[in-house]
Amino acid sequence: MMEALTIEELALLDEITAETIEPVPPPASVKLQVMDVVGQLARSRTIRADEGRWVSKIPGVEVKPLSIDHERNIATILVRLAAGAVLPPHPHHGGEECYIITGSARIGPIEVFAGDFHHADCGTFHHSVRSDDGCLLLLVVSKEDYYAA
Numbered sequence: 481m482m483e484a485l486t487i488e489e490l491a492l493l494d495e496i497t498a499e500t501i502e503p504v505p506p507p508a509s510v511k512l513q514v515m516d517v518v519g520q521l522a523r524s525r526t527i528r529a530d531e532g533r534w535v536s537k538i539p540g541v542e543v544k545p546l547s548i549d550h551e552r553n554i555a556t557i558l559v560r561l562a563a564g565a566v567l568p569p570h571p572h573h574g575g576e577e578c579y580i581i582t583g584s585a586r587i588g589p590i591e592v593f594a595g596d597f598h599h600a601d602c603g604t605f606h607h608s609v610r611s612d613d614g615c616l617l618l619l620v621v622s623k624e625d626y627y628a629a
Contacts, residue, residue: 537629540565548623555626557619561585561611569607570629574622576600583615 485493506514527546534542540562547556553574561567561583578587578598585592588607592598594615600606602622 534560538565538567541567543629545626548626550623553623555621555623557621557626559617559619561609561615561617563612563614565611565614567606567609569605570625572600572602572604572606572622573624573628574602576606576622576625577620579618581616581618583611583613585609585611585615585617 505511525547532544532546534544536542542560544558544560545555546558549555558581559567576599578592578600580592580594580596580598582594584594587598587609590598
């Protein structure tokens, strides 16, 4: 059975390899592929569940911004309502798309549950949003509505 190399042995192997192997530039097509992947990664972002910052301006309501797209003029956010929390009535300067991840809520007279989707057009007015048992919502809203909140 082969034993694993020590850190010192690996460092020596790296040093010998670096001294004895002449660098070879990659073929142009491979370099383009690598640079494309690097470029794609630079234009994307991942926010893990335990990352980001929850902000609360209304008791029982927390907001976690995920993304603001300046070209499309939209913000994607998570909203967490504690049991009994209420968002006050508000107008929509742009459309709002709402996906209920967990729990349930009432948007005016409409009751929505985990897995449901709700859309409000630009110019509409939401009555209060309430959650008796608490919920987590994914919202895509206009930047104007996000900044107003």
